[in-house]
Amino acid sequence: MxxxxxxxxxxxxxxxxxxxxxxxxxxxxxxxxxxxxxxxxxxxxxxxxxxxxxxxxxxxxxxxxxxxxxxxxxxxxRRSVSITIDFAPSLFRTRVFSFGASPGVAEDSESSALIARMNDALRSPDEAARIGPLGEIIADLDRKLREMEEERAVL
Incomplete structure (x- = not known):
């Protein structure tokens, strides 16, 4: 972007x-x-x-x-966006990431499995039945993001 x-x-x-x-x-x-x-x-x-x-x-x-x-x-x-701004002495970096399908970017098997789980949960006609599976997906995403942020901090 x-x-x-x-x-x-x-x-x-x-x-x-x-x-x-x-x-x-x-x-x-x-x-x-x-x-x-x-x-x-x-x-x-x-x-x-x-x-x-x-x-x-x-x-x-x-x-x-x-x-x-x-x-x-x-x-x-309409849009799903993530912004990261890093600044410190001798450092200024911004990153903007738009979620969703990115042209030319291949999905890995973990992403494909996550998308399949999400689509399965969203297909349920009962809204209450969607909450549990979607909550698990969100927890998995939060865990993955936390791991990535920890790795990023180390780097």
Whole structure:
């Protein structure tokens, strides 16, 4: 990713309201009114930030049928990004990593197995039945990330 990509990401996450919205949307998609109530923010403020996040390409929306009343706009994260910034005397390094399929990058067997486990869990029609397997996947990912961060710190 380019320096301008990093800049746009940093602009998006520098605002505490947008960070709250990112955190909430990382859990599950949501509606403007729902986000407003859950985050304790005004609808206008949430709408303003959702619009700017959508314009920047971090959030997307789609119209969903509502059990009561007209269709409503559901917001969800569009991009998956990781940022690492290291600085110290004689050191300044930034890395931006976009998750998802990267063209030309082969998946290893561990990644393929993880993706298969995730797809199996997501196929379950019962939302409650998804929680256990997805929780295990998240725990495995957290463990792997912790190991990688420890190795990175040593290097």
């Amino acid at each position: 380019s320096q301008s990509d990093l800049d746009s990401i940093l602009v998006a996450v520098e605002n505490p309201v947008r960070r709250k919205i990112f955190r909430r949307l990382s859990e599950e998609p949501g509606y403007q009114l729902q986000l407003s109530r859950e985050l304790g923010l005004s609808q206008q403020l949430v709408a303003k930030h959702l619009d700017s996040m959508e314009d920047a390409g971090f959030v997307t929306s789609m119209l969903e049928t509502s059990p009561r009343g007209p269709k409503r706009k559901e917001y969800l994260l």
